[in-house]
Amino acid sequence: MDLIFKALADATRREMLDKLLDQPGLTLGDLIAGTEMRRQSASKHVQILEAAGLVVTEWQGREKKHFLNPVPIQEINRRWVDKYSRTRADAILNLKQALEAGSTGKRK
Amino acid sequence: MDLIFKALADATRREMLDKLLDQPGLTLGDLIAGTEMRRQSASKHVQILEAAGLVVTEWQGREKKHFLNPVPIQEINRRWVDKYSRTRADAILNLKQALEAGSTGKRK
DNA sequence: TTGACATGCAGTTGTTTAACTGCATGTTTA
DNA sequence: TAAACATGCAGTTAAACAACTGCATGTCAA
Structure with missing residues (x-):
């Protein structure tokens, strides 16, 4: 891999x-x-x-x-990308909150 | 990318x-x-x-x-992996022929 | 307000990587 | 069989990378 x-x-x-x-x-x-x-x-x-x-x-x-x-690339898709595409709802929510908080990644 | x-x-x-x-x-x-x-x-x-x-x-x-x-990973999936998953039939055929010819990748 | 804490930034070092040159090996063709 | 051709393999070098140490900056809590 x-x-x-x-x-x-x-x-x-x-x-x-x-x-x-x-x-x-x-x-x-x-x-x-x-x-x-x-x-x-x-x-x-x-x-x-x-x-x-x-x-x-x-x-x-x-x-x-x-x-x-193409098989190894499909392998990556199946065993790896899928995992991140099926990101759990709460994870997405946390990300949204971080973004909506006006977070720039920079220290205030 | x-x-x-x-x-x-x-x-x-x-x-x-x-x-x-x-x-x-x-x-x-x-x-x-x-x-x-x-x-x-x-x-x-x-x-x-x-x-x-x-x-x-x-x-x-x-x-x-x-x-x-997860967005960049989904980007890769959409713009890159898909392309190779939709490998054209003739390409797969050529690959199969190469494999079935007993090709080991080594010079005879 | 001071000490403990969480992190950032700069610089050093050893390893990995990607390009090159030069030479060797196997294949076709005249 | 000899010349031209397609590629492989070994060795060198410069750049990129990943780990470290040491020091600086901002935050919390006693």
Whole structure:
């Protein structure tokens, strides 16, 4: 779970996932096309995404095709985001009270 | 958006959010109770959570009460997770083909 | 009004991270 | 089989991060 959150914490990696969502099967070369990034940097990012299970790869000859795996993200949604969406009524009430008290987060 | 993902990337901070979900209004002292962490470290984490909008605070005298704000997490769900949950059929097909080809991600 | 308390802010240090360069390995094609 | 190609792996470096210590500021209670 920690690996997934860490992987998603980087904007470059989120952009990679976006590309793979639109165009499944891109190679490493495809992924860096149009960017300033070196091949080796992108490769490291892919490793992190693979370790988190967010990207699955398949070798075809000398090319490595990359595919987005949406399951871990759905996992986050199910096991984590849902919990906070179902915020209990009293918690929301407390938050509202804090906000309505004119709280700015700054000490008076 | 980047601030939210970065804030969620740390396990300590996710635990803080869990505590605030269960017990709205905890102080900094409450948050570090039972942990090895120093007050100052926890304070830094809270700053990061506040900057991401995940935590809202209210001063009551010399105490600072902390509240979870579920809105940014719901934002992530709406603007980001949904996109990957609605993965297009052909993308899933491509992924399945990659997996069924016995791909281990390792070069043959 | 003074001492205990809750927190903030500044600075230090060790670890992690992300970029790079250089070289190695396996694959296709002429 | 040799050259061009796609990628991997190792090592370096600079920036970001997370923990700490020490000191300052504002609040409560005797």
